[in-house]
Amino acid sequence: MPGPLEGVRIIEMGQLIAIPFAMKLLADMGAQVIRLESTGRLESYRSDSVYQNDVSGEFWNRGANFYEQNRNKLGVTLDLSKPEGLAIIKELVSVADIFSENFTPRVIKNFGLEYEDLKKIKPDIIMVSSTGYGFYGPWSNYGATGPSTEGASGLAYQTGYLGGPPVMAEIPYTDYTSGEHTVFAVMAALMHRLRTGQGQFIDISQTQATSATIPEVLMDFSANGRTGQRMGNQDAAMSPHGCYPCRGDDRWLTMAVATDDEWQAVCRVLGQDGWANDPRFEDSLSRWKNRDELDALIGPVTSPWDAHELMHELQKEGVAAGAVLDSKDLLFDPHLGERDFYEVVTHHDSTGIPPLPYAGRPWKLSKTPAVKSKAAPLMGEHNTLVLSELLGKTADEMAALEETGIIGYGPTNPRPVQRPSLDEQVRQGRMQRYETDFQEQVRRAFPG
Template sequence: MMQNKAILSGIRVVELSQLIAIPYATKLMSDMGAEIIRLESAKRPDAYRLSDFYDERLDGDYWNRAINFNEQNRNKLGLSLELDNKNALNQLYDLLSISDVFACNFTPRVMKKFGLEYDNLKTIRPDIIVVSSTGYGHSGPWSSFGAIGFGTEAASGLSSATGYENGPPAQPEIPYPDYTAAEHTVFAIMAAIIHRSKTGEGQFIEISQAECVTSTIPEIILDYTANKNVPARIGNSHLEISPHGCYPCKGRDKWITIAAQSEKEWISLVNLLFPEIATNSKFDSNESRIINRKELDKLISLRTEKWDSLELMEVLQGQGVTAGAVLNGKELLFNKHLFERNFFEIVPHQPQSQIPQLPYPGKPWKMSSASQGTMEPAPSFGQHNETVLKNYLGLSNELYQKLQDQGAISEKLDIVAKKITVSREDKANEGSIYSYDPNFKSTIKSYFDT
């Protein structure tokens, strides 16, 4: 069991979730010491249990080697319950009666089917906090629509402003709305906990993932309400700053972003990259640089492509110019700045997974007082069934066995792993992945001394 002296010690959250929007929110809370009990189903496992396995191994209990699941669910307890079994559902109700928060990102239909709506749960525990995170909320004409990050990002308005000039909308590879919604969810839960501490009242928190993103892009809405403008996509450019772009550097797929926000920065950039244009009237003011933006971007690219991206970033920053190298996953992992700040935390894994200790992105904040727990591995499937059902709820051995016999609890999945049709080596050869390091295990072990 997890020892808990962190700032959220004493807060218990029961989580019925999938993928990211709720798991990431509760992971952040678990990083601060909250006890998270993650519910799972063997009949309908989280999609993250069924894809992207460490070292592409599909043998044995492959579901415990799913890397995305391990990332999103560290520090949690794992409980498998089949809620279509009445006895198992009653165990969940008993668990909620001794819990502070119930968080779910399944549809309202699922919550209603199992009696997990707020009005029902507050009869079990009057001061419970219930969180429902969905694509578009519980009301309005879109409330029943299916949602994934790709769709909610489009509907949020963010995609309309993202993309190259005269090109279609563009979206990042990651499901940005899920992470944005998760962070808003943590804030809402903490506000509800504070409210409860003052009033004794519980709370129903309804999260619209699309609205969470819309709330972070007020500029494109205000541009219309104030000026009747619908902004066009301009890629990496800026309407009021030039240069402001992403430029190629030496090497394959190496880039740097540069933004000269003042004349002082512009002069420093010119002195370093192209002193010969210092007196060119096309670039002697920010206004003229905006007018001649495309020509200027080409000139900058011709110079930056001769530089290493990280070296140029450090040189420019040393001259007071805002610049940032574009880093990929490997470069982030071995970045000296992040290493010295101890951003990556070494997390063990359950023995069943046969995964060694690995560095994971740590908490994106640092606090001065001792307020954070230690990193614990994500649970193997059903790992804490006995702990929760027997120790927390007092279930007898006979009733526990009965649930097992009924298939209401389990510790394994009876699902054949999807065959990996294209190997890492083949992906590297065809160019669909940036690179493949066959020695990645020893490289990581040596760098992080694991």
């Protein structure tokens, strides 16, 4: 069964995560996504985190994050600084359903690729732009990264340890939040087009999409003029509610206790009869009032436990608990495994990368599941397929495009990022550890 978006063609001029992530999810569901790249300005995910940190040869076809964000897409290179490159984009738009991009509005305006321009070429085109602060407004041309929009949205201000400064996620978190909203917006526009035949312009502000997910904070200020404290892992109503140490180096367990029954179960599992009868903890209100004391008591009691074992013991008794999974735990998590969350993708022989598992999608559709995954494209891998087969360029025209550098198969100015050795990264604390037999472990668990 094909994906539900079979027949939808998307042109992507994306970079990093916000748009590439969203378009990947649409590609997974059957849309044909043609991703445009520049040979002059190499996408940084092509030059970083390369397989086994080997930056020799065609390193740009071995970047982990590039493969993560771009599976199931067709890859075309185009030099947009030349009029011939721009002309090809416009030809592609004329046969597309959706044009998506995440550059600053200034760049798109300079290219003459605003919605009004595209509409003249393809009247029912759906265009989606994703920017840090939105396509118009006084901050619209400010560049942004994940942390800056997490900061602007109000989410970062509220997040952090008790009494400490704001803390942000160590991933470009808002790229994902806004990317998730982008998928929804594109689907809403497709629904509308299906009914009316009309296209439109979607303007995603990464800040705004994130602010839409913190009503607890913004509504409290709006209605009550109140700004809450940063609460660490504590909750506004539940206690215990936190992250507690377990046996081993940097191992942790989370739990969230809502009811008296759950609390009694915690006392039983941890063998603490004294807590069960302690008036300081007798009901949810008293536990919440004495939450600092309670948290301080729990840590030493959970420390000898294995995090997974304690999670299962608590869950068996009806308590919400979860081990804090590190990279390896997450990859080999038996529950995700049972649900086939990871998909093994085969890479092009020239890359030397063996078949590897990648995270799937945040949904399962019973009748129209995703298409079988293909690896992200090598640089320029689909130049011929797209330009000659789809746009009808002749062999002579293709040769001319290649000769003038409008298309290409590698960066014009390769600058790989050599990461420090793993030993050095462990020494710096960036990595908790590394395991030299990882290839064997991955192959055994995900034979493909």
